[in-house]
Structures are given as structure tokens and as C-alpha cells.
Amino acid sequence: MSFSRKDYSRFLSQGNAPAPRASRSQGNAPRASRSQGNASRNCNPPSPASQNQQAGLSLPPSNPNSPNPSHSATHPPTGRLNDLTLEELLDSPGRQSLQRLDPNRPPGTLWFDIDGSVAAYDRKIFERVFKEPHANWTQTPNAVVNLWYESFAQMYNWDKFINERVRDEFEDKLKDRMSDQVSRWKGKWKNKGDEAKPKLIDPQVWAGLVRFWRDPKSEIRSINSRNARYHDPDGLGISKHRSGQTSFKSRARKHCEETVDSTPNFLVVLEQTHRKPDGTFIDRKSEEIYKEVSSRIEEEESQLFTGDNTESSASGGLSVAAKNKIYAQVAPRKKGRLYGVGSLQHEASSVTAGPAPTHNDPVILSEKLAAAEARLQLQAEKIHSFDAYFEYLAEKDPVFAACIEDHLNRQMQTPQELRRATRPEAIRPEPIRPAELRQELVPDQPPLLHKLFNFSLF
Structure with a gap:
């Protein structure tokens, strides 16, 4: 009109x-x-x-x-x-x-x-x-x-x-x-x-x-x-970008579609808009921010994978939201605008530029829980794979089978029953039939190897 x-x-x-x-x-x-x-x-x-x-x-x-x-x-x-x-x-x-x-x-x-x-x-x-x-x-x-x-x-x-x-x-x-x-x-x-x-x-x-x-x-x-x-107060080069006519938000959305993630990754946006095809950055300021944020993310992720490091393969590391918090802590702000995110200022305003995520962060705790469950599942599969070996040995060696049965009985007895059973007059050796070892001593109990080593998965 x-x-x-x-x-x-x-x-x-x-x-x-x-x-x-x-x-x-x-x-x-x-x-x-x-x-x-x-x-x-x-x-x-x-x-x-x-x-x-x-x-x-x-x-x-x-x-x-x-x-x-x-x-x-x-x-x-x-x-x-x-x-x-x-x-x-x-x-x-x-x-x-x-x-x-x-x-x-x-x-x-x-x-x-x-x-x-x-x-x-x-x-x-x-x-x-x-x-x-x-x-x-x-x-x-x-x-x-x-x-x-x-x-x-x-x-x-x-x-x-x-x-x-x-x-x-x-x-x-x-x-x-x-x-x-x-x-x-x-x-x-x-x-x-x-x-x-x-x-x-x-x-x-x-x-x-x-x-x-x-x-x-x-x-x-x-x-x-x-x-x-064109002022360069830090001596790190004039602030500019390589995004051209494509907005930062469009680039972030395309990356979210590729990674099936609903949260834009600020560090990825900085790399896409400030890094040249040869791997160098257009200014030292964006390069220093990228290196510092990447270093802190690696440090936080390394603290997640404590113990036997099996969590590192089961967990994908920090969430995008946790990484954005680190970015907001490192990148400077000018007149309320976060450096390096362009038109994603609305998304950046919801990010708290406080301390880096701690181990009490709900996101980190959920990642740890997922890694622990994966590790337990792996251990359970290994345990089940040993059952066949013990059953085979029990059939070939009755003495070995008797030792296993005695060990299982001791684990299932109360301390009072165990003391009475260990008296000399209470010991009555009985022949062991290997076929019986395949049956559970008590119905609905864990497999033989689970009883032997008293594993508790949960």
C-alpha cells in the first residue's frame, strides 16, 4: 500500500x-x-x-x-x-x-x-x-x-x-x-x-x-x-565476520536441523562466521574466544568421565546449553550484546553468564546417570557370558562344584546359621550331582555367577 x-x-x-x-x-x-x-x-x-x-x-x-x-x-x-x-x-x-x-x-x-x-x-x-x-x-x-x-x-x-x-x-x-x-x-x-x-x-x-x-x-x-x-582498542583486530547476507540465526537453525538439536550452539556459530576455509580466524579476538571456550568445555567434560573412563564413550559430553553458558562467561558483552552470536541476541539473553556448570548441574547429573546405566549394562552382559564356563567346570570337576555350592550356601545363610554350620559335627559331605547345579538353589534368584560374586547391578 x-x-x-x-x-x-x-x-x-x-x-x-x-x-x-x-x-x-x-x-x-x-x-x-x-x-x-x-x-x-x-x-x-x-x-x-x-x-x-x-x-x-x-x-x-x-x-x-x-x-x-x-x-x-x-x-x-x-x-x-x-x-x-x-x-x-x-x-x-x-x-x-x-x-x-x-x-x-x-x-x-x-x-x-x-x-x-x-x-x-x-x-x-x-x-x-x-x-x-x-x-x-x-x-x-x-x-x-x-x-x-x-x-x-x-x-x-x-x-x-x-x-x-x-x-x-x-x-x-x-x-x-x-x-x-x-x-x-x-x-x-x-x-x-x-x-x-x-x-x-x-x-x-x-x-x-x-x-x-x-x-x-x-x-x-x-x-x-x-x-x-574500525576502532581496535584491544589490538586484536577489527571486529568483523564472514556471514555475508546469511544471518547468524539462519546458520544456527541449519546446524540445529543437521544435529537434531533445538538449541543453537554459540561456539559453532562463532566458528562458521569468523573462521576462514583454511582454518584461520579473521581476527585474534574471535580466535582467542574460540580457544578459551573450547578449552573450558574439554576441561568440564574430562571431569565428567571420572572412574574407569567408560563414561566417555557412553556420554556425548556437555549439553549445548551447558556449552553456551561457558561461552557467555568467556565472550565479552558490549551494550548488552554478546560478542560473536550476531542476531542470536534473544537466545543469548536467556543464557546466564555465571560460573561454569558444576557437578550439581541437572544436565550433568543426567549425563552421569546415563553413562552409569550404560556401564552397568555392559558389566551385566559380561557376567552372563561367564555363566556357561562355570557350569561346564562344575560338570567336569565335582570338587569345584562342591566349593561353589558351599560358597553360595554361606552367602545365603544368616551369621547365626553360618556359625552353626561351621561346627565340626555339623559338616556332612554329600555327593554333588552336576546336573543340579544348573537349577537355581532358590526360585527367582540371580544366575549362578551373580550369587558367587554377590553382584548387585542396582
Whole structure:
């Protein structure tokens, strides 16, 4: 859907021309502006959705020869603007037929940073409804972001309980797209001048962007930002990655599908995005983090396999969650973002960067239990394999059979019975028939060898 400059001006006037947005680094101000209750929501400008229009309509094609996007003759802007609040738009019954968003990605759903079509639609909204010279995210008013979000809500549907998360993901993605696009426009303008103006951008909007780029204060901020991006305070190299257009979350999801694991492995993501095909890392910082995390994981796993080390073959080592805890402890954080995990910040926020997992960790205890059960099963199989040897020896050597029977009888007797049985007058040798050794002395008792050595498996 598209809007003319007149509609956009009316949109801003009805929203009382809100002040520019504050930066996310300034705390929770942006979230507070969205969560002040229904009173503040009702002050938002009218939604572009029409009560008589299907909620799933996408943006109509624009005239590339005109700076203002064209409108559909069957759906004029005045028919689409109405008194629906954002909450009412999200509760519209026609939204059930829209493409669904779900962070867990069940079949038939999409999500940010995993499916490129969602990010592409964010960029389309920004480019087609860019009606004011907002050169960066900080200058963009809340009313404009709400307009973009309402356009996005007419393309996708999601469960109400993830409304806030969808809004956050939408703004984060749109913020990145806006920064990248305006930066590209500026780069082309420096090379070509006004000939670099995109066809969809109004000439007055473009002139406002150029004025901002020519402002000495703006140029100083741009230089400072560039220096900050290329700053190397630790002397370990400039932080960068090799993921390209593929998001970290997409790489993590692909690895989870290959390993049939629901939790993304941060160390694997770091290796995939910061390690070259020849095995070297693109910077020393990521290399040191990888080596330190790997070393701690090996140390923790070696402590799991105590005793006769038979647990090492039965156990797969630390769980992915336990490894991520170690990663969160080693990797640094900057402004709340964990280094090396990119778009997996939501997953990283649920990881406690505390001490490394201890032996009382439920995950470790369950792994130890599984290894112990496997070891006991192996011992039981070995014990059963010896039964045939003892039965064969008992048939060939009656004296040996008598010793075995006497040993079994002593184990089954109480201390008082044992003392009475060992008196000289109580000893009465009897002939032993080897065939009887195959029968259990007491019904439902363990096999012969189990009685002989008093093995207890559980």
C-alpha cells in the first residue's frame, strides 16, 4: 500500500507531530513510548487499513517515473484511512489468512533473520513510504514507525502474546535496513551528486537528506561513527565476520536441523562466521574466544568421565546449553550484546553468564546417570557370558562344584546359621550331582555367577 505526501502530512498532523525517536542506547525510552497503555495508543494516527479491505493486501506497484508512489483506483487513500487503532488492526478477523510469523518456525511459518522474504518486505516498506528526510533512526518520529509497522501488520499475522517481540524484531531489522540504505544513498551522492537520487524519493525529501549530509556537525558524527566501527582498542583486530547476507540465526537453525538439536550452539556459530576455509580466524579476538571456550568445555567434560573412563564413550559430553553458558562467561558483552552470536541476541539473553556448570548441574547429573546405566549394562552382559564356563567346570570337576555350592550356601545363610554350620559335627559331605547345579538353589534368584560374586547391578 502507498500514500501521497498529502496523506502523509495529514497522518503526522493527526499524530500531533511527535518528537524524534530516542536512541535504543538511551535505555527503555522507545519501549515506554509504545507501552503507555491504550490512551497513548489511541492518540496514534489512524491506521491505513480499511474495514472493507482484506487485511492481507500488499503494497501496490508504484510509478517509477514519479517521485510520489501511485495509488490504486479501486482503493483510494481516503478509503483506507480510518479510526482503527493498532490493537484493533492486530485483532482484525481477516488476519487469520495472512502468512504467519513464529520464532519457533513450525511448518508454514516465517521469522525474522531466518527467512529473507521478511527482511525484504521491511526494506520495501521503508523505501516506498519514505516521505520525510529522516537521515537516521534517531530522527524518525514514532508516528512514522507506527505507520511502517501497520503496513507490515497487513502482510503478516502472529499470536498476540508475541506482539512486543515482533515489534522489537521489526524495529531492529528496519533500523538496520534504514541505516544501510541511507548510507548507500549517501555514498552514491558523493560520487554522482543529485543524479544518484532514487526515482521513488521525492525531490524535496532528497534535498533534505543532502542538507543533512552537508552539515559539518553531521559529517563529524559520521567520521566519529566510522572511527568507532574500525576502532581496535584491544589490538586484536577489527571486529568483523564472514556471514555475508546469511544471518547468524539462519546458520544456527541449519546446524540445529543437521544435529537434531533445538538449541543453537554459540561456539559453532562463532566458528562458521569468523573462521576462514583454511582454518584461520579473521581476527585474534574471535580466535582467542574460540580457544578459551573450547578449552573450558574439554576441561568440564574430562571431569565428567571420572572412574574407569567408560563414561566417555557412553556420554556425548556437555549439553549445548551447558556449552553456551561457558561461552557467555568467556565472550565479552558490549551494550548488552554478546560478542560473536550476531542476531542470536534473544537466545543469548536467556543464557546466564555465571560460573561454569558444576557437578550439581541437572544436565550433568543426567549425563552421569546415563553413562552409569550404560556401564552397568555392559558389566551385566559380561557376567552372563561367564555363566556357561562355570557350569561346564562344575560338570567336569565335582570338587569345584562342591566349593561353589558351599560358597553360595554361606552367602545365603544368616551369621547365626553360618556359625552353626561351621561346627565340626555339623559338616556332612554329600555327593554333588552336576546336573543340579544348573537349577537355581532358590526360585527367582540371580544366575549362578551373580550369587558367587554377590553382584548387585542396582
